[in-house]
Amino acid sequence: MKSEPSDCSIDDLAKLPGQSVAWYGVRNYQARNFMRDQMKVGDKVFFYHSNCAEPGIAGLAEVGRLAYPDQTQFDPKNKYFDPKATPETPRWFNVDVKLVKKTRLVSLKELRGHLELERMRTLQKGNRLSITPVDPSEWEFIIGLL
DNA sequence: GCCAACGTTGGC
DNA sequence: GCCAACGTTGGC
Known part of the structure; x- marks a missing residue:
């Protein structure tokens, strides 16, 4: 899951121990x-x-709550407001996430240096998705780098 | 700030 | 359904 650190960094998440955001x-x-x-x-x-x-993996987190309607879509003052969404027919959903641990920064450059991660979805050219699945083999490999 | 690589919108 | 124009993402 990608986050712009200026918006929410791993340290921001670490300030909320045990709390899902x-x-x-x-x-x-x-x-x-x-x-x-x-x-x-x-x-x-x-x-x-x-x-x-320094883009890259900064920590581990886990899902704390199943997806539910993103509340910001209903708020006209919110920048994520969606006029086409209603509480009856929500369009956008989000999970909650909580910190597992902050890790060393495994930079994008480093990730790109490993042949084992060649096919990793988030590393593919042109990928802009902020959320992508990680193959178990890729997960284990990166855990081994930490 | 630049720009490639998307995804979305809306006219037709 | 097509596709041009536009907006966004995100590395650099």
């Missing part, structure tokens, strides 16, 4: 579907810092 604001259908249809409580995720000086 809403992963609101996803406005891409594919990313939404991953959260809504595939993510279960307890699933582990890599917390990735994007759009920053």
Whole structure:
């Protein structure tokens, strides 16, 4: 799961020990579907810092709550407001996520250096999805780097 | 700030 | 359904 550290960094998450935070604001259908249809409580995720000086994996987190309607879509004052969404027919969903641990920064550059991760979805050219599944083999490999 | 690589929107 | 225009993401 990608987050811009200027928006929510691994340290921000670490300031909320044991607390789940809403992963609101996803406005891409594919990313939404991953959260809504595939993510279960307890699933582990890599917390990735994007759009920053040192992009890369900054920590581990886990799903704390199943997907539910993203509350920001209903609030006209919110930047994520969606006029086409109603509480009866919500369009956007989010899970809650909580910190497992902060790790060393495994940079994008380092990730790209491993042949084992060649096919990793988030490393593919042109990929802009903020949420992507990680293959078990890729997961284990990266855990081994930490 | 630049720009490639998308995804979305809306006219037709 | 097509596709041009536009908006966004995110590395660099």
